[in-house]
Amino acid sequence: MGVISSFLILFTIATAATPLQAEASSAVAFVKKTISSHSIVIFSKSYCPYCRKAKAVFKELEKAPHVVELDERDDGWNIQDALAEVVGRRTVPQVFVDGKHIGGSDDTVEAYESGELAKLLGVQEAPLE
Secondary structure (H helix, E strand, O other): OOOHHHHHHHHHHHHHOOHHHHHHHHHHHHHHHHHHHOEEEEEOOOHHHHHHHHHHHHHHOOOOOOEEHHEEEEHHHHHHHHHHHHHOOOOOOOOEEEOEEEEOOHHHHHHHOOOOOHHHHOOOOOOOO
């Protein structure tokens, strides 16, 4: 085998996407597509109290978010890693409204209490109790 052939084989092996890279890029694509396909998205874990708190905000506003329960998916860890790449945070919940990243539970509650969330959703502000 010539030097050029050896180089091409090594170059191909070195630059080929590994299965982990493919899974990661697939998870990033899933996160981006989910965010762009739904007006409200919450990346959550079913047992997480902070996630429940964020979901309760939308229930209060009578809005039904698209919820991705990461603990109920085989690729949940990959999606959580992808969230870190997309928004710089790996924690849950991560909330999006019309493609805009709202943040986690505290950010969502703050946006609700300030009226920013109602404005983003185009709903009448609920009176604060």
